[in-house]
Amino acid sequence: MSVIEVRNLRKSYRDHVAVHDVSFAVEEGEIFGIIGPNGAGKTTTVECVEGLRAPDGGTIEVLGRHPRRDGQELRQLIGVQLQESALPEKATVRESLELYSSFYRKPVDWRPLAEDLGLSGKLSSRYGKLSGGQKQRLSIALSLVGGPKIAFLDELTTGLDPQARRDTWEVIEGVRRRGVTIVLVTHFMEEAERLCDRIALINGGRVAAVDSPSGLIANVQAEQRIRFRTSAPIDDRFLTDLPEVRSVEHQGSQLLVSGHGELLLAVTAALSAARVSPLDLRVEQASLEDAFVALTGRRIEENPVAAGSN
Numbered sequence: 001m002s003v004i005e006v007r008n009l010r011k012s013y014r015d016h017v018a019v020h021d022v023s024f025a026v027e028e029g030e031i032f033g034i035i036g037p038n039g040a041g042k043t044t045t046v047e048c049v050e051g052l053r054a055p056d057g058g059t060i061e062v063l064g065r066h067p068r069r070d071g072q073e074l075r076q077l078i079g080v081q082l083q084e085s086a087l088p089e090k091a092t093v094r095e096s097l098e099l100y101s102s103f104y105r106k107p108v109d110w111r112p113l114a115e116d117l118g119l120s121g122k123l124s125s126r127y128g129k130l131s132g133g134q135k136q137r138l139s140i141a142l143s144l145v146g147g148p149k150i151a152f153l154d155e156l157t158t159g160l161d162p163q164a165r166r167d168t169w170e171v172i173e174g175v176r177r178r179g180v181t182i183v184l185v186t187h188f189m190e191e192a193e194r195l196c197d198r199i200a201l202i203n204g205g206r207v208a209a210v211d212s213p214s215g216l217i218a219n220v221q222a223e224q225r226i227r228f229r230t231s232a233p234i235d236d237r238f239l240t241d242l243p244e245v246r247s248v249e250h251q252g253s254q255l256l257v258s259g260h261g262e263l264l265l266a267v268t269a270a271l272s273a274a275r276v277s278p279l280d281l282r283v284e285q286a287s288l289e290d291a292f293v294a295l296t297g298r299r300i301e302e303n304p305v306a307a308g309s310n
């Protein structure tokens with residue numbers, strides 16, 4: 001069952017079109033990623049879905065309701081992660097949780113929520129004294145305190161170190177296990193690949209594709225790459241003569257062999273015929289980043305580009 005349906009969404013800021021034409025549906029219980037480079041229109045899209053902005057065109061339904069006409073009712077049913085600056089530095093974690101609970105008609109008990117998010121030991125700490133990861137976990141807790149059916153998390157792990165980022169991912173998986181549908185806005189490919197059931201790739205205010213991470217990757221006609229060292233020197237021609245091999249590159253002590261078809265089999269057979277063993281062999285898989293490049297012709301983590309310019 002779809003809990004969000006967006007059809008042909010369009011939104012401009014004065015004469016700048018931020019979202020040209022965006023359509024997607026989010027199914028109940030899934031983690032749905034909205035990914036794309038800076039300025040692609042992700043936040044604008046999500047803010048229209050949340051009812052914070054009025055679209056110029058298209059239709060949006062959230063839990064069968066209209067985000068703006070039924071805004072008051074919907075605010076009780078959705079949770080929105082706050083931007084970092086939204087909380088007073090001096091408020092304690094407990095005060096923040098109590099304050100946000102008071103906004104909802106049927107809040108959940110915030111204590112087990114704080115426990116699940118690893119905040120129990122920090123209830124008396126002031127917001128300003130929390131680490132980046134703790135602030136992030138508190139903002140997730142606050143988005144869940146109303147017991148929402150859908151949580152919107154925007155740039156969840158920006159600014160966190162890799163360990164804090166991984167810890168946050170576990171938290172999100174826990175949230176999903178509570179049955180909450182999650183809309184996750186990110187430009188971190190690894191995060192999207194790890195967490196999302198399905199992803200809308202957004203570029204220049206348009207949807208480039210909607211699919212599961214593996215579906216998006218499978219559609220890329222990316223080359224295969226095999227990386228290894230050899231137990232003894234080998235003439236490149238043993239490899240370049242193979243029909244499956246397109247190129248052989250030397251990178252330090254490693255060989256990077258690119259090609260297609262049964263590349264791994266062909267390369268290992270050729271090495272074996274030359275009585276050379278491959279060491280530390282790694283097959284490099286196409287990534288979500290490769291899928292994005294194949295679909296849009298650009299990398300996702302490059303500099304901001306005006307959404308209306310492409």
Ligand SMILES: Nc1ncnc2c1ncn2[C@@H]1O[C@H](COP(=O)(O)OP(=O)(O)OP(=O)(O)O)[C@@H](O)[C@H]1O
Pocket residue numbers: 013016017018036037038039040041042043044045187305306307308
């Ligand atoms: N309030 C605003 N007024 C004018 N232009 C805006 C406003 N908000 C966003 N934009 C512009 O609209 C485009 C889309 O912005 P949006 O924030 O939706 O993109 P995004 O994909 O979320 O980017 P980021 O990853 O950087 O947050 C950008 O070109 C941005 O500069």
